[in-house]
Amino acid sequence: MTTSTAPVRGRAGRPAPRRPSAAFWLLLIGWLLFLSLVAGVVVGLVQIYNSGRILAGVEVMGRSLSGRTAADAAARLDDEWRGRRVMLDAAQADGTIRTWTLSPVQVGALLDAQATAEQAYRVGREELRPENIGALGWRLLASTDLLPIRMEPTVIAPVWRFDSPAAAGTLRMLANELETPMENAGVRVVDGRIETTPALTGRSLDIAAALAALEAYPWGAALAQPGDALHFALPIVEHPAAITDVSALVAELSPLLSQPIAIRLYDAVRDERAEWTAQPADMGRWLAFEAATPAEGDEAAASRLTWSVDEARVAEWLAEQSATFGDERFVAAGDAAPLLAEAFAARRPAISTRISHGEREHVVQPGETLSSIAFDYGIPYPYIQALNPETAEGLFAGETIRIPSQDVMLPLPAVENKRIIISLSKQTVKVYENGQIKWDWVGSTGLPDSPTAPGVFQVQSHEEMAYAANWDLYMPWFMGIYRPVPGQEFMNGFHGFPSRDRRQLLWTSNLGRPVTYGCILLSTDNAKLLYDWAEVGVVVEILK
Structure with a gap:
């Protein structure tokens, strides 16, 4: 019997597995680091996107708003807007220019800083589409300040509105300063002689035209970039005098302006008398002139002049004189002005009129009653009560009540x-x-x-x-x-x-x-x- 034995392969006979090389591990670690970096960048960019801050490359009025919250940007924009200057120029009669330096707010240009900041915030955050993903990423990267990325700025126009009442208020204030009343030619008395005074052309600010021009002005574009103050020309209207020469009336007026008028005054309350004197120089300022109204067919009438006493000017003079009393007393223009005008025309040397009394005020003292106050002032208390209906609820120390004129x-x-x-x-x-x-x-x-x-x-x-x-x-x-x-x-x-x-x-x-x-x-x-x-x-x- 023949026996054969097959060879047996033990473990030691298998091929040994390959171990990763050092390069592999380096490559793997590199990829992991890269992926981690990419993930970190993505997370950082997402955080920037959701941070509530304005992205890089956004400008308003020449100022970068990058990295600011909408609220912070709105405050900065508001300060910037108010700091801008608008120059309102008005041509003067002598050819010079008078200028007022104001803020845009004073001329009615109001910035909606919050709406403007919100528009700036939305730049880069608009609806995402495949074509703008790259631009968004680039803007987000620029917002990290990690890389020196330079971007073409996105300029946001300021959101503004026109405040007509504010502009009108400013224009009315300027109108008061600019107004020069028109004056017809007149007369004055100097050292007893009558002289003619020249006519003066009046000038005034056309408020309606100025307001319309301010409202139509493109304030947003004009103020969008920093620079010199804006200049705005105010429309001025001239008012030529109607009467330029009154020399033809000098001879007629000379006798009327040759003597003063005495104003005899009586104060019935105090039983006192006083006297004022209207001098020819005063009366010369009371006169007003106008061209005669021509009758049909009388073309020459337009060249003829007439004069009259302007009772409004007389009233101004009476008010100036009344101020010398230093109290509630005065001479009523409604009483005295017509008398003076009539006396002037009739060459009467004097008039008589009364001294009137105005209302007074009283501060209620502790313990006073309406009856005691009325007794002190000499006015029946129902008259004080009628003028102060609130006193029906009682008097309070320290309150101020009105005391009727004694003339009632x-x-x-x-x-x-x-x-x-x-x-x-x-x-x-x-x-x-x-x-x-x-x-x-x-x-x-x-x-x-x-x-x-x-x-x-x-x-x-x-x-x-x-x-x-x-x-x-x-x-x-x-x-x-x-x-x-x-x-x-x-x-x-x-x-x-x-x-x-x-x-x-x-x-x-x-x-x-x-x-x-x-x-x-x-x-x-x-x-x-x-x-x-x-x-x-x-x-x-x-x-x-």
Whole structure:
């Protein structure tokens, strides 16, 4: 038997596996680092994209906004806009240019900084499309500042609107400074001689045209780039004088301007007199001239001139004179100006008019009441209440209330040479004529719960026998001097001994102490004397 044995291959006989070389490991590590770097860059770019900051290469008004949040960019843009300068130029009559340097806001150009910043923020973040992926990546890379990438800037136009009220306000302010009133030729008196004055062309700012031009101006484009201030020419309108020569009227006016006019003033409240003088030089400034209106067929009339006294100019002069009083008093132009115009034309040497009184103000002091304030000022308290309706809720210390003009109690022309003075404390009635006392009587005034008001009043009515229904009293020789309540017919005044049945007289033994319901009681004989002597308009002064 033959036996054969096959060779057996042990483990040691298999081929050994290859180990990776060092180059492989280096290559693998390199790729992993590259992928990590790419992933890091992508993550960083995504973070920049979502960071809320404006991407690189975005400019507004010449300023880069790269890396700024929309809020920060809006604040910077607002400061930049307000810092720009607009030069408004106005040509002067002498050929020079007057200039105002203002901000765009003052001329109505308002930047919407937030909307502009939001537009800048959207650059590169608009709808992604295949064709703009590369540009976005490049912008994102530039935003990292890791690489010195230079980009062509994307310029965003400012978003702005025109504020017409703000511009109009600025133009009105400038118009006041620019306005030169037109003046016709006139006359003036110098050292007693009449001279003609030249005509002056008026100039004014055309506000409507300026406002329209400002609104139409392309502010966004003009202010988009930094640079010199913008210049804007203001439209000026000239107003030629209608009358350029008044020399033909000099001879006519010379006699009228040869003498002054005296203005005799009387203050019925204070019983004081004063006098002003309107000099020829003053009156020369009151005159206004105009061309005659031609009748049909009278072509030569247009060359003829007429003159008149401009009462508005007289009123200005009266206001200047009234300022010398230094208080609430004044001479009313409505009263005095027509009198002066008439006196000038008629060559009268003087006029007479009254001194008026304006309202006053009072600061309420602790403890004061409406009645006590009225007593101090000499005005019945319902008149103060009517002027200050809020006082119906009560008075408060420190508040300011208005005190009516004392003229409300003097509605009629005053009789200057007669005056009646009553003393509440002494219960006397003194009658004056031409500055001299005529009668000195004992009288009686109102009871404490129905007092006679102090103040300055005047005789307004006469009734031989008046009847007071509230108290069922017949009052002989009654003269009304004031209404205790404005708008009512009932009046307080003088009267003789009253009766309830026209037979039995009352208060005959009460003269010399308060006894009436607000009127002034005299004996019937004295009441009759006063009734016959005191015409309407005589001033009655009631002292405390």
